[in-house]
Amino acid sequence: MISVEEARSRILSALEPTPAETIPLACGWGRVLARPIVARLTQPPADVSAMDGYAVRAAEATAGALLAVTGSAPAGHPFAGAVGPGEAVRIFTGALVPPGADAILLQEDAEAAEGRVRVTETVRPGRWIRRQGLDFTEGEALLPAGKRLTARDIGLAAAANHAWLAVHRAPRIGILATGDEIALPGDPIPAGGIVSSNAHALASLVRAAGGDPLVLPIAPDDSQAIAEAARAARACDLLVTTGGASVGDHDLVQSALGPQGFALDFWKIAMRPGKPLIWGRLGATPVLGLPGNPVSALVCSVQFLVPAIARLSGLPGGPPRTLQARAGAALPENDRRFDHLRASLDAAAPGLPVATPFPLQDSSMLKVLARAEALILRAPHAPALAAGETIEVIPLGDLGI
Amino acid sequence: MISVEEARSRILSALEPTPAETIPLACGWGRVLARPIVARLTQPPADVSAMDGYAVRAAEATAGALLAVTGSAPAGHPFAGAVGPGEAVRIFTGALVPPGADAILLQEDAEAAEGRVRVTETVRPGRWIRRQGLDFTEGEALLPAGKRLTARDIGLAAAANHAWLAVHRAPRIGILATGDEIALPGDPIPAGGIVSSNAHALASLVRAAGGDPLVLPIAPDDSQAIAEAARAARACDLLVTTGGASVGDHDLVQSALGPQGFALDFWKIAMRPGKPLIWGRLGATPVLGLPGNPVSALVCSVQFLVPAIARLSGLPGGPPRTLQARAGAALPENDRRFDHLRASLDAAAPGLPVATPFPLQDSSMLKVLARAEALILRAPHAPALAAGETIEVIPLGDLGI
Structure with missing residues (x-):
């Protein structure tokens, strides 16, 4: 029997991240970047107003001063001219600060009247201006390869002008439940049999971990059926089996897969629940053989399958967070x-x-x-x-x- | 200005869960039950073996005893007879315990030889038998309505023989970004403009919260465009707007939606970032107007939109977990x-x-x-x-x- 840590380390070292695919930004949530996101522009693109108010020359905008309002600068509609001496330009949040101005007079610190504005609170130079590049500058690395994308990251990638992302393909995880005694929910249940709960619990877990589950038909306890199903799973990044309990969990899966080229790495772990666990390789496809017992299968999945999916997805894939x-x-x-x-x-x-x-x-x-x-x-x-x-x-x- | 708590409470009290839909069990992960899951069978269906070994009569299975092995009981293949005096039946994990037997002799506590088995460790009555109904019994309520389904719940619902689930429809959340200054990633950027980051960050957040995002085309800052987009969103369970900053976030959205039948509840909250926030109703559709600033929009979403989606999904929808x-x-x-x-x-x-x-x-x-x-x-x-x-x-x- 080997330790949980050694088992996980042997599993992770046998896996490598899936290759990249191109996906639309809108489909990127929860995916793992295969290439870094680099800013394609500078944000803000120039000095912009942080508030609604007036673009002014701070030296003139002292309490009581009266300035001529020479135009307006909504966001997306830059003012064509400059702010000259004695002048102000009406400005809105996000709009470019016109040349000549060096501060924003808040609209609540001003009284507007007939093409002019009176300053009621003295303005400090630079106040309420967001400087060009405050958030990021063109060419800056914003998100590294290997990062799982949050909603906030999607917003940042969008702001950096990326419509497409290069992410690791979601790892395809084949799931093969075996056993003469199990039936799918709603199907006829054999005498002394039970309803299969592992396949769909594991498929849900695979989804939760960011994988793409492929649920194979239940294989009865005979070598031919298991070998057949294993062939169907060769296109998977990982094949997960559960059960085969009626003749000893692992003898059957191992003996059925042996003639298909299965190479065992280890199969007993000093843990409870879940001692029997196969780890090996069927040709190019890694194989994780979970116990048939649903609780054991799930606990083993938390310790080994979730980290394995993380590693296949391009994440480091360490122990579960505690x-x-x-x-x-x-x-x-x-x-x-x-x-x-x-x-x-x-x-x-x-x-x-x-x-x-x-x-x-x-x-x-x-x-x-x-x-x-x-x-x-x-x-x-x-x-x-x-x-x-x-x-x-x-x-x-x-x-x- | 009202408090964060009061705002959330007014938002939540205006929302009700979406009606139920029927989905396959395999699509149930992360969905919220609209009807409870009741066990359709008893699990285990009868007394079963917890281990591989021999079904025996405990009174006879004392160290040194020799028992005649009269048959075998793999899981899914119940032994047709009973275990009589001096007899044992080979049994495997999950198999029904044959009549007459009252304990399991572990295979590691036995020596098998020519149709007989020698007991090497005395067996206690009842040992290694899982009793009928140990996990659950037919008719037992297993998962309540209003529960968001985990991978483990999917396993439990499968074991209870449910192939279909009644869940709340994922709430459809319309997302309308407004502003003359914003462009979609990769599209031409207007002079003084920026790339829109809110719509797809919010769509990702809606997905993370279990909703179904509907991203509407960006509406420029004019009443006609906003009203048009709002009409398109009438089939939504909630319409979220962001921005319209160039003429004051909310004046524009409010004035554009007013002629469409918009009724305002409140629009200022004592919070930072994110003071301006609209809450109201456009006909039957609740409307949440977020600030155009992406950080404010996201923080407001954590405090208000995620709880709103939870409530629409059939969950209670309280404050964010801290x-x-x-x-x-x-x-x-x-x-x-x-x-x-x-x-x-x-x-x-x-x-x-x-x-x-x-x-x-x-x-x-x-x-x-x-x-x-x-x-x-x-x-x-x-x-x-x-x-x-x-x-x-x-x-x-x-x-x-």
Whole structure:
């Protein structure tokens, strides 16, 4: 058995980012840049007014002064002339400051009357002018390759005049659920069988992580069916299998994939839930074999599949983000397997949030997993601790899963 | 001017959730349930084995005992008979426990030989059996209406045998950017003009919040164009406008929409950035008029548009989620406007993360906004505080924007 960290490191080192594709800016949210965004223009393009008011010469715009209003400069309609001595130009937020002016008189500090304006509050030089390039200048690197684009980044790329983006192709993740005992929701359920929950939970997780799921038909527990489905998944960036429990999770998947050219890297991890986990390669396609148990499959996905999708997407793909929390109950000493306790998370009180493990941790309980807000992490051989002590948790909601 | 809280409360109370639609389970991730998910079956459907091993009668399965193996029960292939005295049945994880057996002998606690199995570790009654209904029972309410579906929820709904879901229709949000000075990325830029960043930043934010954005063509600063675009948006659940800055943000939008039946509720909020904000109704369609300034538009969206989309989606739609943090720098006393300082967020040290405001807070600086990880909240008239004191922040990354 290898450790969680070693397993993740071996998985990540075997993966490389997908190649780039060109997409419209409007489709860029959540995608990962393959090339940096460089400013194609300077913003603001010239000195502009930060407020509605009057463009003035500050030396003249002292309280009580009367200036002649010689024109108007709305945004997008620059004033054609200049502001001469004794003059002012009506100006609006975002409009270019006309030559000659060196400050903006706020409209609330002015009284307009018949082509003139009286200054009621003395103006400081440079006041309420946004300088050319205050935000960014042409040629400046604004967003680096490898950044997942937020709504704010989309706004910045637009302002920098990019209509198209080069992003990593969303990694295509094949999902193959196996087992004689499982049926799709609504389909006839075999005797002693259950409804398959893994394929669509994993497809949702893949979407949450920025991947493109390809759900393959359920493969019954025979080598031929699994090999057939595996062939269908060769165009994937990663093939994920779950289950095959009826004859031992991994013997079947391994024996079925062997004749297809499957090369195993490792298949046992010192963690709970989820000890059995295959990692290997089928020709060029990496293969992650998850346990058939839905809770184990999901916890393994948080530790390994989400980072793998991040890495394929062009992100670094490290461990899941964790939070510090206080234990809501005493925790016993842990054994040699890294444990993940399904827990509630209460952030109502001041200070760190409180994570309380559910009393029942059976790894078949999907209902408990769905209600969990966090996984409490318990390292191998972690000592017992009292309620209130500091622990580390993975907040599930923040992962979108 | 009204407070941020009052404005949000007036916005939310004017909105109601969209009606339900039926979608396939596979499309359910991130959607909000309009009807609860009730278990259509019991899980496990009967007592099942939690491990690979042998179904036995515990009273007989003491260390050293030799039992006759009379058959096999893989998952999905129940054993047809019963386990009689002196007998055992080979069983696999998830398979039904045959009648007569009351415990599972782990395969690692047994030695198999020629149709028989020797017990090497005494078995306790009930051991390694998952009881019928351990996870859930038929008729049990599993997921309530109003829940946004996680990947785990999709798994639970599948396990409960639902192939279809009734969810609230994703709210359609019309987005109308106005202004003579703005151009779409890549399009010719008017003299003194800039590239429009609001429409696509807001469309991305709408997607992040679970809405369905409809980006309308840019409307130049004239009443006719704005009125025309507003008509196109009547089928929306909410119309969002930005800008119109050249003649005063709101005079233009209000005067253009007035003849179309626009009824104003309020339009000034005591906040920074973003004081001017329209809230009203155009016929049946609620209208949110955001400032043209991209930073103001985005901060106002975090406070008002994201909660509005949540409410339209069937969620409660309260204030944005906040975190406690420590101030990375001293903060001056605040004036009467609720302030939102763009800040970095550092969670490396133990305890609360550290939020440090950027030195330049000019509301035109999209680059600074894009780099911000959090907004530090400063209530009206908040007193000055020293570095290290506890503050409240909105973590922007967690919002997906």
